[in-house]
């Protein structure tokens with residue numbers, strides 16, 4: 001079964017628009033977990049455009065008190081501030097992403113060969129402190145040997161090109177083939193496989209149907225769009241069906 005980790009970045013983006021106490025990030029996370037999500041993902045960026053360190057602490061407090069069997073996945077570029085936060089909140093999983101602070105969003109994986117010397121000591125220290133380490137990776141089978149050589153536990157396959165090809169069947173199939181090849185290569189190197197970015201309820205079902213070995217998908221943007229129409233609990237239930245590789249009977253309505 002592919003685990004679902006709900007990324008709550010966009011709820012924090014909405015909260016910061018007026019900086020009131022709503023939407024309630026922790027409350028939405030709680031509803032997602034109550035509906036069956038395996039975990040919560042956050043990406044505290046340096047400019048705090050959405051998730052703030054205080055949000056991460058609040059989510060950790062809720063998880064410890066109410067869902068000790070679920071996980072907190074903290075994503076970000078390994079600055080000293082980021083690593084200190086991820087360590088101090090006892091992130092179950094830390095997903096290292098090669099984002100420049102000015103980037104609009106995450107849109108590429110690591111250059112594992114060029115960044116190996118930089119990443120290896122960081123990964124070794126995180127694993128020593130009992131964090132699972134995932135590295136954001138382009139879906140390229142030829143990159144997986146170098147990814148494994150960093151010592152990481154998993155790769156998170158970047159699904160942006162796949163997700164954005166929702167209206168181009170040829171491009172979507174090509175992207176899905178790349179993801180399947182990359183996942184196979186990652187598994188052959190002993191890496192666990194996560195996936196994320198621009199996944200929808202339909203795209204997740206197709207992806208997991210093709211690559212059932214995926215350990216975890218982290219989904220935020222499309223899931224919250226759907227939750228505007230269907231509510232968080234029902235939306236999570238739909239994404240859990242997709243994480244089983246099954247198409248939902250309901251259509252995705254992001255209106």
Ligand SMILES: CC(=O)[C@@H](O)[C@H](O)COP(=O)(O)O
Pocket residue numbers: 007009010042043045075097104105106136196197218220
């Ligand atoms: C790593 C990745 O693809 C996403 O998890 C990322 O967190 C998206 O960041 P924004 O929500 O800031 O676009």
Ligand SMILES: NCC(=O)COP(=O)(O)O
Pocket residue numbers: 007041075156195196197198199218219220221222223
């Ligand atoms: N790692 C992907 C993630 O956490 C959420 O990405 P998105 O669904 O908001 O594009």
